[in-house]
Amino acid sequence: MSFDFTEVAVRDVSRHYGRRRALAGVSLTCRSGEVLGLLGPNGAGKSTLLSILATLLAPSTGQVYYGSHTAGQAGPALRARLGFLSHDLHLYPELTARENLEFFARLYGVEAVSERVATALGRAGLTARGEDVVSGFSRGMRQRLALERALLHEPRLLLLDEPFTGLDDASVAALVSRLHELRAADRIIVVVTHDLDVAERLLDKVAVLKDGRLVAFDDAHGRIREHYRAHVAVGDRCS
Amino acid sequence: MFLKVAWLVMRKDLTVEVRSREIVYTTVFFAVACVLVFAFALVKEGRPLEDAAAGIMWISVAFAGTLALGRTFERERHSETLRALMLAPVSRPAIYVGKLLGIVLLLLIVEAVLVPLVGLLFHAPIWNRPLLLIALLVSGTVGFSAVGTLFAAMLVRARSRDVMLPILLYPITIPVIIAGVRGTAALFEAVPAVDLAQMWLALLGFFDVVFVTLSLWTFEPLMTE
C-alpha cells in the first residue's frame, strides 16, 4: 500500500476563481534531492501553486503528476507522502508541543510514536519545552515545531510556504541546514520565499511566477538575483 | 481505522476544550440565560408558563448549539488547523465524526444543566421517565449536531458565516425541534404519554440515521475546493 515517487511534474496547470486568474499554464518538474524555489511578487500565484501541489486545491485545468499518478488516482496514500509547512503553521495553541506532535503522529499512522516524537522535539531544540503549551512559544520556536510536525511521517515531498519570514539569522541558518539534510536524504523540496539571500544559499532550481504565469524556470547556479530582476522587473517571458 | 481517527479528533477537541473551558462555560451560561429570558417573557398570572417548559428547553439548546458550533469552528479557522486535518491521509468522514462527537458531548453537558433548571423553574416532572427523556435528548442532540457540524464546517471558508449558520441550520432541523419538544412535553405531563414519546423518539432516530448518512456522504465533496 505504500505509495512513493521520485518526481513531481506540474503539467500546464491553471487555476481561476470566476474571472480572476490565479495561475495560467504553469509547467515545471522537480526531482528527488532537489530544492525548487517559487519566487515572484505578491499575488503571483506562488501560494496557490503550493496549495495545488499539496492537493488542497484542484487545478481548474491541467494536472499534477506525482511519479506517474495524479492526485485523484493516488488517493489518500498520496497525502501520507506529503508534508506541508504553511504560513499558518497548523499548530493547536492550547496543546503542548508534545501533544501537538503526538496527535499528528497518530493521525498519520506513524509507528513508534513516542520515540519519533522525542526525536522530533530534539531536532526542533524543544525537548525542554515539550510539556509547555504552544501559545507561549515564539514564532521561531513554533516554526521549528511545525517543521518537525510536517516531517514526522517522513514525507517524500515537502512544501514550505514562506518559512523564513520573521526568523532571525540563527534560525534561518538552522532551517537552511535542516533542509540541506533533507535534500541529501533524497526528498523533494519546494519552497516559496521572498528572501533572495536565503534563496541563493538553498535552491537548486528556481521558478519565477508573475501574474500567475511562469516567466522563468531554470537551474539556480547562484544566479537567482539575475533571474529575478531580469524577469520580474522587466516583465519578460521565457521558460 | 475510521473509528480510531474519529476518536483521535474527538480526544484532541476535548483536550483543547478542557484546557481553556471557554466554550463550555460560555455555552452553558448562554443556555441558562436563554431559559431565564423565556421564563420571564412568557408569564401567566405572575408565574412562568408551565406548558412551555419543553419548548423553552429545546429552543435554548438549539440557540446555544448554534453558538457553540460557530465558536468551535472559529477556533479551527484561526490556526487553519482544519486544513491540516484535511491534509492527513485519513478518511475525511472520520474527521467529521470526530468533530460531531465533540459537539454532541458539549451539548449533552449543556442539557445536563438545563433539565434540572427547567424542572425547577417550571415545576416540570423531569423524573417521570428519566431513561426515555435521556433517549429523546440524546437522539435530538445527535440530529441537530449532525447537520450543524456539517454546515459549520463548510461555512468555515464562507463570508458572513456567523449569520449564515442559523439561516441554513434552523429550517433543516425543524423536525428535530418538533419531535424533541413534543416528545419531551408528552413526558412532562402529569400522566406521561409514554407511547407518544416513544413514537417521537422513533422519528428522531430515523432522522438521525438519514442525516448522519447524508452528512458522511457529502462531507468530502463539500470540504474540497
Added chain:
Amino acid sequence: MKKGYPLFVLLAVVLFSVAPVMVAQAPYEATMGLVQKIFYYHVPSAMVMFLSAFICGIASAVYLFKARPEADRIAAAAAELTVVFGLIVLVTGPLWARKAWGVWWQWDARLTSTLLMWMIFVAYLLVRRFGGSGAEKLGAAMAVFGMANVPFVYVSVNIWRTIHPTTRVVPTLSPGMRGPFWFCAIAFMLLFGLLLAVRARLEQRRADVEHLYLLADEE
C-alpha cells in the same frame, strides 16, 4: 433550443390568455362560490413549485458529486423559480383561505411543509448571494438536505396536528372543473419550463463572460 423559444412563448401567451376565460366558465363550487376559482392558479403553482424544488435537489446532488457546472446552473435557476412560484402559492393560499374558511393561516402538515421548503430555498438564494466564493457548493448542500428534510417535516407536523383536529376542507373535482384545471396546469408547466430554460441559459452566458475575461487576461 433558441429557435424553439418564440414558438413556446407564443404558446404560453395564448394559453394564459385563454385560461381566465376557461376559469370564468367553470362551474361554481358548491360551498365557496367565486372564491374557489383561485384554486385554478393556486394548485398549478404549487405543482410547479414542488417540481422546481425537486429539480433543484437532483441538480444539486449531481453538482456535488459529479462537479458538473451545467447542473449547478440548472439548480440555481430552479431554486429561483421555486421561490417565485412558492410566493404565488403562499400568497394565493391565505387569500383563498381567508375568504373561504375565515382564517389566514393554519399550522397543518401541508402548509407547514410548503412554507418550510420555501424558506429553505430562500436560504439557498441567500447563501449563493452572500456566501462568498465557493458558495455554489454550500447552496447545493442546502438543497439536498432540504429535499431530504421535507418528508420529515410533513410527517412530524402531521402527527403533531392530528392530535388537534383541523378544519381543512379538501375539494373534490367535479367533471366541469377538470378541464380548466388541467388547462391551467399545462399553462403553468409550460411557463415554468420556459423560465427555467431561459434562466439557466442566463447563467450559462454569465459563465461564458467570465471565461472570456479569463481569456482576455491571458493576453
